[in-house]
Amino acid sequence: MPEYTLRLRRYDPESGEAPRFEDYQVEMESHRSVLEAILQVRGEQDGSIGVRCSCRAAICGSCGVRSNGKPGLACHTHLSEAAGRSKDGDNVIVVEPMGNMPVIKDLIVDMEEVHWKKIRRVTPWLVGKEPVPEREYIVPHEAMVDVTQTMACIQCGACVSDCLTMEMDPEFIGPAALAKAYRFVGDPRDAEQEQRLLDLSEDPHGIYDCTHCFQCIEACPKGVAPMSQIMRLRRRAGSDFGIDDRNNGHRHEMAFVKNIRKNGILHEADLLPDSYGGKFHPRAVPELISSLPVVLRALKTGKVTPTKALLHQHKADEGTKRIFETIEAKEQRLEYNLYISGNEDDLADDPADTAAPAATATVVAVEETMTVEENGDGSGTVTVTETVVEETPEGTVVVEEKVTDEISADGEETLTVEETVVEETVAEATETDATGDQGGEQK
Amino acid sequence: MKVAYWPGCVSRGFTPELHGSMQAVAPLLDLELVEIDRASCCGAGVIAEHNQELADTLNARTFALAAETGERLMMNICSTCQGAQSECQERLDASAEYRDEVNSTLEAEGLAYEKGLVTNKNFLWLLVEEIGLENLKKKVKRPLTGLKVGPFYGCYIVRPTDRLGIDEEHPRDQYMQDLIEALGGTVIDYAGIYKCCGFPIITMNKKASLKMAGTHLADAADADADCLVVPCPLCHLNLDLQQPLATAEIGRDVSMPVLHLPQLVGLALGLDPKALGMNKHVVKPTSVIDWSTAVVGSAPAGGGW
Numbered sequence: 001m002p003e004y005t006l007r008l009r010r011y012d013p014e015s016g017e018a019p020r021f022e023d024y025q026v027e028m029e030s031h032r033s034v035l036e037a038i039l040q041v042r043g044e045q046d047g048s049i050g051v052r053c054s055c056r057a058a059i060c061g062s063c064g065v066r067s068n069g070k071p072g073l074a075c076h077t078h079l080s081e082a083a084g085r086s087k088d089g090d091n092v093i094v095v096e097p098m099g100n101m102p103v104i105k106d107l108i109v110d111m112e113e114v115h116w117k118k119i120r121r122v123t124p125w126l127v128g129k130e131p132v133p134e135r136e137y138i139v140p141h142e143a144m145v146d147v148t149q150t151m152a153c154i155q156c157g158a159c160v161s162d163c164l165t166m167e168m169d170p171e172f173i174g175p176a177a178l179a180k181a182y183r184f185v186g187d188p189r190d191a192e193q194e195q196r197l198l199d200l201s202e203d204p205h206g207i208y209d210c211t212h213c214f215q216c217i218e219a220c221p222k223g224v225a226p227m228s229q230i231m232r233l234r235r236r237a238g239s240d241f242g243i244d245d246r247n248n249g250h251r252h253e254m255a256f257v258k259n260i261r262k263n264g265i266l267h268e269a270d271l272l273p274d275s276y277g278g279k280f281h282p283r284a285v286p287e288l289i290s291s292l293p294v295v296l297r298a299l300k301t302g303k304v305t306p307t308k309a310l311l312h313q314h315k316a317d318e319g320t321k322r323i324f325e326t327i328e329a330k331e332q333r334l335e336y337n338l339y340i341s342g343n344e345d346d347l348a349d350d351p352a353d354t355a356a357p358a359a360t361a362t363v364v365a366v367e368e369t370m371t372v373e374e375n376g377d378g379s380g381t382v383t384v385t386e387t388v389v390e391e392t393p394e395g396t397v398v399v400e401e402k403v404t405d406e407i408s409a410d411g412e413e414t415l416t417v418e419e420t421v422v423e424e425t426v427a428e429a430t431e432t433d434a435t436g437d438q439g440g441e442q443k
Numbered sequence: 444m445k446v447a448y449w450p451g452c453v454s455r456g457f458t459p460e461l462h463g464s465m466q467a468v469a470p471l472l473d474l475e476l477v478e479i480d481r482a483s484c485c486g487a488g489v490i491a492e493h494n495q496e497l498a499d500t501l502n503a504r505t506f507a508l509a510a511e512t513g514e515r516l517m518m519n520i521c522s523t524c525q526g527a528q529s530e531c532q533e534r535l536d537a538s539a540e541y542r543d544e545v546n547s548t549l550e551a552e553g554l555a556y557e558k559g560l561v562t563n564k565n566f567l568w569l570l571v572e573e574i575g576l577e578n579l580k581k582k583v584k585r586p587l588t589g590l591k592v593g594p595f596y597g598c599y600i601v602r603p604t605d606r607l608g609i610d611e612e613h614p615r616d617q618y619m620q621d622l623i624e625a626l627g628g629t630v631i632d633y634a635g636i637y638k639c640c641g642f643p644i645i646t647m648n649k650k651a652s653l654k655m656a657g658t659h660l661a662d663a664a665d666a667d668a669d670c671l672v673v674p675c676p677l678c679h680l681n682l683d684l685q686q687p688l689a690t691a692e693i694g695r696d697v698s699m700p701v702l703h704l705p706q707l708v709g710l711a712l713g714l715d716p717k718a719l720g721m722n723k724h725v726v727k728p729t730s731v732i733d734w735s736t737a738v739v740g741s742a743p744a745g746g747g748w
Contacts, residue, residue: 058499062554079732084611150449164638164639164655164679165644165648165651168641168651168654168655168658169648169650169651169654172651205648208644208647208648209644209647209648209651210644211598211639211641211642211644211652211655212488212598212599212643213598213602213638213639214526214598214599214600214602214603215639217602217603218602218603218604231491231492232679234491234492234493235493235494235495238493239493239494240601247529247648248646248647248648249647252489252646252647253489253492253493254493256489256493257489257493257494257497258486260483260484260486260490264481264483264484265451265452265455265456265483265484266452266453266456266484266487267456268453268457272646275646276646287646293687293688294684294685294688295685297687297725298457298684298725301461301724301725302722302723303458303459303675303684304456304457304459305458305724314455316483317481318552319479319504319549319552319554320483320501320504322495322548322551322552323483323497323500323501323504323548323549326548327494327496327497327500328494328497330496331495333494333495334495334496334541334544335495335496336495336496336499336534336537336538336541338533338534338537340539342537343533343536343537343538344537344538344539345536345537375533385540399476421721
């Protein structure tokens with residue numbers, strides 16, 4: 001069995017001592033989790049280690065830590081995976097508390113200020129539309145599918161731990177809370193979508209303060225992709241509700257799009273004033289004065305010539321213009337969501353999809369029987385037989401699936417599954433198709 | 444080797460020395476650049492946040508134009524282009540139906556995006572995967588001996604790892620370190636290597652943006668770096684052009700030269716700093732120049748500029 005060095009960051013703020021790293025040796029199979037290793041060490045070597053955990057199955061979100069630099073759930077990180085990132089030698093796993101949060105003790109962090117408060121800040125419940133229907137709300141299926149990705153969040157804080165904007169500006173609402181905000185902004189049953197977006201846009205540390213750094217996407221153990229949800233919030237706020245936020249984020253976005261529509265490639269000198277609402281916008285004046293030194297520096301170093309700064313020679317060609325015209329004229333924005341639709345190659349790789357023409361097979365009859373045999377000493381056998389009759393374009397298939405569960409006297413179970421094709425009738429049309437006879441269908 | 448070359452916008456705008464140094468270095472690497480000139484901006488994530496189909500269609504066109512050059516390998520010199528284009532390509536490659544929709548817009552121009560036709564690689568990836576570091580070593584005329592270089596990748600070229608094809612076989616998040624060593628330099632490990640330069644939010648939250656740049660510059664200085672090297676011109680804007688403001692924001696007096704990737708390669712291949720446009724930086728790369736003049740043993744340090 002491989003031996004790992006677990007290098008834990010120990011810190012007890014109440015002790016008055018500085019944080020330190022302590023090494024523990026663990027012998028454990030490589031597919032076991034970092035959490036199991038920590039718990040074994042705590043149980044057998046040092047009971048004073050502080051760690052928070054509960055379900056051990058990546059559901060409860062309690063055991064967020066950084067193992068060898070990467071944030072995630074300790075229970076969801078294999079020892080081999082964590083060790084693979086080691087910078088300190090073979091099989092060394094450095095476990096630290098999550099970032100951007102104060103440490104309570106060792107691996108336990110205080111998530112109140114940077115996580116829970118922000119979650120509460122985005123009104124994390126559904127504000128139902130009035131009048132409340134007598135029974136359930138009826139909504140389009142696609143609309144609910146759209147918010148499923150954000151619903152996968154288990155509040156572990158891994159994204160918050162590594163958010164690079166929060167590192168500099170702890171007041172930023174942050175990836176977890178903004179993903180939660182989209183969960184309701186994207187929900188057709190919610191009555192306050194616009195109000196929610198206005199509120200987020202008026203926050204000086206709101207949706208446009210995300211830098212697109214992808215840290216949260218990389219960190220999330222549940223595939224929530226908080227950054228993608230932030231981009232959806234921006235699309236909803238800017239394009240659907242025309243909301244101008246107080247940080248000029250939407251103005252910047254519109255200025256950028258306008259710039260490319262006109263020039264094809266970016267003309268930086270125009271982008272800056274336009275991002276503040278145009279050269280003559282009252283908001284633009286102080287900002288432009290403060291950025292003047294930057295432009296002067298660029299001119300001074302010869303990076304940019306005065307003509308280049310004022311006149312942009314590159315103009316968008318016909319092809320680029322046509323793309324803007326065509327897509328901006330569409331009534332609905334088209335969005336291909338990989339989380340929901342996936343990659344068709346991956347879907348095709350799934351043997352369940354390719355093995356049988358599942359979509360065209362119709363189950364016409366199912367018969368189920370169960371027998372129980374008891375031997376009186378606690379042992380026995382349970383057999384379930386399921387007979388399925390399926391009709392496919394190729395013919396009729398009768399499949400019998402027999403599941404046998406044998407229980408021995410000392411309580412040990414053995415499960416066997418047997419699948420047999422009992423009967424197969426091949427349709428005539430298929431036979432002729434197989435020979436390549438085009439007229440086969442007429443027979 | 445011939446590649447379809449996508450220089451991007453900023454390398455022809457506020458960091459012209461990047462495009463210039465790439466053109467100067469290419470012949471020394473036997474690299475022929477076939478420029479894709481009609482293509483538009485990749486959208487830098489901003490167009491995608493506005494309208495995903497718009498960004499995907501603009502980039503599908505860039506790939507189609509790259510294919511028109513007759514080359515299958517497209518090279519960019521900007522982390523942001525790499526990331527934004529990979530993101531669009533991932534969606535385009537995922538669904539034939541979606542591809543058809545995008546291609547119906549391109550049809551008017553007689554163009555179409557074809558899955559699997561064009562591979563897009565940043566200059567960094569191309570150096571390691573196509574040219575090869577062993578090959579590159581043979582071309583080094585002036586090894587970067589004693590030069591302490593801090594790599595700064597830029598977010599778009601390192602995350603998300605699966606989209607960017609970073610795995611054990613392609614440790615693309617280690618390529619800069621490998622490259623600096625291959626050129627004879629010393630790699631400086633510091634906290635900011637994989638962090639964000641802050642540029643995307645410079646107009647939205649200037650304070651946080653400058654604080655990011657300032658912190659990374661100061662961390663590199665504390666780790667004793669002579670200079671940073673970036674494969675992304677947007678990072679260069681925040682780290683170099685904004686450096687006086689960025690370091691003021693965190694209250695540190697740091698002067699950290701920031702080199703574009705082709706400039707660092709060019710130096711090792713024996714090119715003159717001025718020919719690489721290094722006089723166009725806001726922070727004068729004096730430490731680098733001192734180093735290069737010491738190696739060459741010619742003109743006095745910093746002479747002429």
